[in-house]
Amino acid sequence: xxxxxxxxxxxxxxxxxxxxxxxxxxxxxxxxxxxxxxxxxxxxxxxxxxxxxxxxxxxxxxxxxxxxxxxxxxxxxxxxxxxxxxxxxxxxxxxxxxxxxxxxxxxxxxxxxxxxxxxxxxxxxxxxxxxxxxxxxxxxxxxxxxxxxxxxxxxxxxxxxxxxxxxxxxxxxxxxxxxxxxxxxxxxxxxxxxxxxxxxxxxxxxxxxxxxxxxxxxxxxxxxxxxxxxxxxxxxxxxxxxxxxxxxxxxxxxxxxxxxxxxxxxxxxxxxxxxxxxxxxxxxxxxxxxxxxxxxxxxxxxxxxxxxxxxxxxxxxxxxxxxxxxxxxxxxxxxxxxxxxxxxxxxxxxxxxxxxxxxxxxxxxxxx
Amino acid sequence: xxxxxxxxxxxxxxxxxxxxxxxxxxxxxxxxxxxxxxxxxxxxxxxxxxxxxxxxxxxxxxxxxxxxxxxxxxxxxxxxxxxxxxxxxxxxxxxxxxxxxxxxxxxxxxxxxxxxxxxxxxxxxxxxxxxxxxxxxxxxxxxxxxxxxxxxxxxxxxxxxxxxxxxxxxxxxxxxxxxxxxxxxxxxxxxxxxxxxxxxxxxxxxxxxxxxxxxxxxxxxxxxxxxxxxxxxxxxxxxxxxxxxxxxxxxxxxxxxxxxxxxxxxxxxxxxxxxxxxxxxxxxxxxxxxxxxxxxxxxxxxxxxxxxxxxxxxxxxxxxxx
Numbered sequence: 001x002x003x004x005x006x007x008x009x010x011x012x013x014x015x016x017x018x019x020x021x022x023x024x025x026x027x028x029x030x031x032x033x034x035x036x037x038x039x040x041x042x043x044x045x046x047x048x049x050x051x052x053x054x055x056x057x058x059x060x061x062x063x064x065x066x067x068x069x070x071x072x073x074x075x076x077x078x079x080x081x082x083x084x085x086x087x088x089x090x091x092x093x094x095x096x097x098x099x100x101x102x103x104x105x106x107x108x109x110x111x112x113x114x115x116x117x118x119x120x121x122x123x124x125x126x127x128x129x130x131x132x133x134x135x136x137x138x139x140x141x142x143x144x145x146x147x148x149x150x151x152x153x154x155x156x157x158x159x160x161x162x163x164x165x166x167x168x169x170x171x172x173x174x175x176x177x178x179x180x181x182x183x184x185x186x187x188x189x190x191x192x193x194x195x196x197x198x199x200x201x202x203x204x205x206x207x208x209x210x211x212x213x214x215x216x217x218x219x220x221x222x223x224x225x226x227x228x229x230x231x232x233x234x235x236x237x238x239x240x241x242x243x244x245x246x247x248x249x250x251x252x253x254x255x256x257x258x259x260x261x262x263x264x265x266x267x268x269x270x271x272x273x274x275x276x277x278x279x280x281x282x283x284x285x286x287x288x289x290x291x292x293x294x295x296x297x298x299x300x301x302x303x304x305x306x307x308x309x310x311x312x313x314x315x316x317x318x319x320x321x322x323x324x325x326x327x328x329x330x331x332x333x334x335x336x337x338x339x340x341x342x343x344x345x346x347x348x349x350x351x352x353x354x355x356x357x358x359x360x361x362x363x364x365x366x367x368x
Numbered sequence: 369x370x371x372x373x374x375x376x377x378x379x380x381x382x383x384x385x386x387x388x389x390x391x392x393x394x395x396x397x398x399x400x401x402x403x404x405x406x407x408x409x410x411x412x413x414x415x416x417x418x419x420x421x422x423x424x425x426x427x428x429x430x431x432x433x434x435x436x437x438x439x440x441x442x443x444x445x446x447x448x449x450x451x452x453x454x455x456x457x458x459x460x461x462x463x464x465x466x467x468x469x470x471x472x473x474x475x476x477x478x479x480x481x482x483x484x485x486x487x488x489x490x491x492x493x494x495x496x497x498x499x500x501x502x503x504x505x506x507x508x509x510x511x512x513x514x515x516x517x518x519x520x521x522x523x524x525x526x527x528x529x530x531x532x533x534x535x536x537x538x539x540x541x542x543x544x545x546x547x548x549x550x551x552x553x554x555x556x557x558x559x560x561x562x563x564x565x566x567x568x569x570x571x572x573x574x575x576x577x578x579x580x581x582x583x584x585x586x587x588x589x590x591x592x593x594x595x596x597x598x599x600x601x602x603x604x605x606x607x608x609x610x611x612x613x614x615x616x617x618x619x620x621x622x623x624x625x626x627x628x629x630x631x632x633x634x635x636x637x638x639x640x641x642x643x644x645x646x647x648x649x650x651x652x653x654x655x656x657x658x659x660x661x662x663x664x665x666x667x668x669x670x671x672x673x674x675x676x677x678x679x680x681x682x683x684x685x686x687x688x689x690x
Binding site for chain 2 (some may be wrong): 157181325
């Protein structure tokens with residue numbers, strides 16, 4: 001069952017499509033179980049997420065988060081690492097953004113704060129990924145376990161900070177003060193009023209995310225470092241023989257991954273909330289796993305998958321409004337099913353499809 | 369002072385019970401080579417199943433059965449994905465956590481209309497505390513009295529079950545043929561396969577055992593410690609159990625001690641809230657909450673011994689190249 005057994009379009013197109021179809025089919029059954037009409041639900045979901053300007057705006061806003069966390073997981077995948085700590089890295093990234101914004105928001109306009117916010121978020125996210133990376137590289141402690149632990153440590157640390165030094169004086173809420181204009185990214189609705197995004201919080205960080213996609217593509221497929229990362233992921237032993245340092249590759253890959261996860265906070269904190277608050281990540285880091293899996297760890301795939309998940313988030317919100325029986329938890333169920341079918345059960349349909357295609361390619365099948 | 373200490377130990381026992389059950393559950397699975405980060409999801413599913421059925425039938429035992437059934441089904445799903453389909457075990461575990469979190473809240477709201485919670489349990493729907501004989505009479509005896517009445521007596525049956533599961537697990541894993549094979553399949557599945565024993569069936573049995581124990585853990589939360597299911601009531605306990613499993617280096621007795629330690633930290637954190645420690649000042653609650661994870665990372669770093677997982681953990685077994 002090597003990749004070469006099937007035509008490319010089947011591997012990259014048909015199989016992901018079948019997996020996704022299976023996930024949605026089961027989701028439909030869940031909707032039936034609740035006693036609602038799944039076709040009607042799909043209609044509401046699609047209309048709510050793509051049917052009007054504001055809906056599209058929200059979809060793109062959520063997609064921005066997913067692009068960052070999806071890229072984070074994908075970069076680590078290429079080195080054969082599983083960064084499950086996007087949640088904690090993004091949370092800490094929020095700290096980096098907030099420090100930049102709190103320091104500069106009254107002094108300079110937003111476009112001068114933004115570079116510092118990007119550096120701050122990426123640095124904090126990377127720092128949070130550093131210890132797990134270093135332990136994996138030098139001590140062999142499994143990065144999956146350590147990053148899970150770091151998610152919980154991040155959560156405790158941020159609650160502590162937001163209840164202490166970061167809290168606005170005289171306020172009871174565990175959050176920082178609201179940023180002034182210099183710490184707020186412009187909404188796309190203000191830049192392009194003709195799109196009619198309305199009150200949707202989609203903002204300039206969408207372009208930061210798209211730029212990150214291009215940079216990740218360049219890094220992975222067009223640089224020496226990217227080659228080292230992919231070689232190490234494909235066959236660590238061979239890579240070491242070829243002179244690639246495992247410690248360096250693991251640490252650098254995880255730093256990039258953590259940095260990308262941390263940058264998710266730019267969209268949430270500087271783009272939408274305009275203050276640092278508790279639990280702003282709420283699962284985006286974990287969904288990044290699903291996005292990376294569905295997008296086959298390629299930036300283009302990740303953008304498509306991120307938009308799909310953005311649609312689920314926004315459409316799901318609309319759905320819970322129109323059909324009160326289907327609460328927002330339905331989105332979590334669908335995400336779970338997508339992760340299950342596109343990730344864990346990735347190979348379920350393969351044997352059948354290989355049999356289906358085998359007669360068409362007798363030569364190749366024999367070779368395999 | 370002594371009374372306080374006994375009270376902290378008493379809540380330590382209560383708080384470590386679900387951790388211990390889930391930790392032993394993970395022990396079976398991981399010893400057989402199936403990594404399980406879906407402990408959290410299985411516990412949550414079981415808590416919901418137990419809460420719902422115990423409410424409807426007013427029978428705690430039926431609730432427990434339902435919890436186990438839910439948890440075992442999720443375990444079989446994990447097995448189907450990671451044993452039969454040789455999928456990524458981590459991804460499958462993440463999926464199960466998502467599914468459990470979403471489905472429990474969604475179905476809870478649909479069936480009971482209380483924001484995802486199950487209604488308060490009726491009489492008989494809950495495992496109540498069992499008073500040991502003469503507990504009341506010797507309450508006032510110094511030292512022995514409080515230890516007997518508070519610490520040993522007056523827990524519900526699942527607490528005792530959890531602590532009895534420790535020697536049982538040890539016996540099954542280290543003194544039976546099944547246990548020997550189970551450990552072997554986690555270290556070197558090819559050797560087990562060569563001996564003519566089915567790797568798949570062994571791992572499935574391990575996953576089922578894991579499901580049963582997670583079922584106990586979940587039921588404990590909703591129908592023994594609590595009186596009904598609440599949305600996301602596991603709140604990361606499955607992950608603490610996972611940390612405890614690593615901290616215990618995949619051994620039953622150490623698992624119990626680690627879970628007691630983590631439960632103790634939790635109990636102290638609750639106790640210390642808003643209190644000054646002489647010389648240090650107030651220690652933030654968050655520090656105690658993070659401590660189990662920090663300790664586990666330090667252990668993983670190799671500063672307190674070395675945690676070596678079962679050799680074949682996380683690797684799907686491929687019988688022959690195709």
